[in-house]
Amino acid sequence: MPDRATVTVAQYLTQLPADRRREVRRVRALIRRHLPAGYEEVVSKGMLVYQVPLARFADTYNGHPLWYVALASQKAYLSLHLMGVYGHRPLAERLTAGFRAAGKKLDMGKACIRFRTADDLALDVIGEIVGALAPDRWIAVANAARGR
Numbered sequence: 001m002p003d004r005a006t007v008t009v010a011q012y013l014t015q016l017p018a019d020r021r022r023e024v025r026r027v028r029a030l031i032r033r034h035l036p037a038g039y040e041e042v043v044s045k046g047m048l049v050y051q052v053p054l055a056r057f058a059d060t061y062n063g064h065p066l067w068y069v070a071l072a073s074q075k076a077y078l079s080l081h082l083m084g085v086y087g088h089r090p091l092a093e094r095l096t097a098g099f100r101a102a103g104k105k106l107d108m109g110k111a112c113i114r115f116r117t118a119d120d121l122a123l124d125v126i127g128e129i130v131g132a133l134a135p136d137r138w139i140a141v142a143n144a145a146r147g148r
Contacts, residue, residue: 007043020073024048026118027071027080027126034127038135039068047072047081052135061146068138069130077114080126084133086111087141091129098125 013021013028028048032041039050042065051065060066070081085092099106102122107114115121133141 009041009043009048012043012048016073020078023078023117024071024073027078027121030118030123030127031069031071031130034131035069036131036134040065044070047079052139056135057139060142066139066142068133068135074114077116080113080115080121081111082113082126082129083111084129084138084141087145088133091132094132095122095125095129098122098128101125 013024016024031050035050038052038056040053042049042051044051044067048071049065049067050069051067054060054065057066067081067083069083070079072079072081082091082095085095095108096106099122102125104120104122106122107120113121
């Protein structure tokens with residue numbers, strides 16, 4: 001695999017095993033369909049990341065772009081990181097209710113949903129959550145969480 005710093009999205013997808021690639025592509029398509037304009041898709045830290053470009057918001061706590069969503073193939077599972085649910089309580093509540101209504105088990109840490117296939121996810125609510133915060137709103141939520 002090429003150096004993580006220079007991996008393109010296409011290279012990232014190509015290096016995945018076929019079964020994982022199929023599931024990541026399904027969730028990636030959902031994210032891209034619902035993602036508000038203004039985010040960029042990159043590969044960072046071994047994940048597909050949807051982030052606010054530094055050109056739009058450079059005043060982050062760590063000097064790196066502000067992540068909004070990330071999708072990764074981990075050793076034992078796939079993971080979907082929805083940072084908005086960690087920083088915005090109404091989205092967290094909507095996510096929990098959406099999984100419950102869909103009859104799906106939500107295997108989640110603070111903002112990381114672990115799953116094996118896209119069918120494990122409540123895809124409608126995932127799309128809703130991804131589409132919920134345009135970059136300017138996400139920046140405001142992130143700033144409020146930092147006490148700004």
